Amino acid sequence: MNNKEKKLQRKSAPKNSTRMVETIYGCKWSLTVYQLLAHGINRPGEMVRNVEGLSTKVLNQCLKKNIEFGILDKVVFNESPPRVEYHVTEFGGKFLGILEQLEALQEEINNN
Secondary structure, three states, X not given: OOXXXXXXXOOOOOHHHHHHHHHXXXXXXXHHHHHHHHOOOOOHHHHHHHOOOOOHHXXXXXXXXXXXXXXXEEEEEOOOOOEEEEEEOHHHHHHXXXXXXXXXXXXXXXXX
């Protein structure tokens, strides 16, 4: 069989990236957290105060998942009282760009 006759194999999504997207979209607060970070709100207490219905427990679960995937980074300052901030990683910036493309695609679909 030469290159022109070569059959294509079924393409499947990478397991880790698929799980990441499903997990992030499955958490209704992740997109809100990204929006808060984009507006310079990066401390957990500020996040909870700025979003009605967001609890500290749920926020911590959401932040933990995002850290595990490498989307967010946690910075702990050695101060009293302790201060914690969250920031989007370089990989997270790329991932958020993909999410923006998905949103744009959905808008295009909705407008047709």
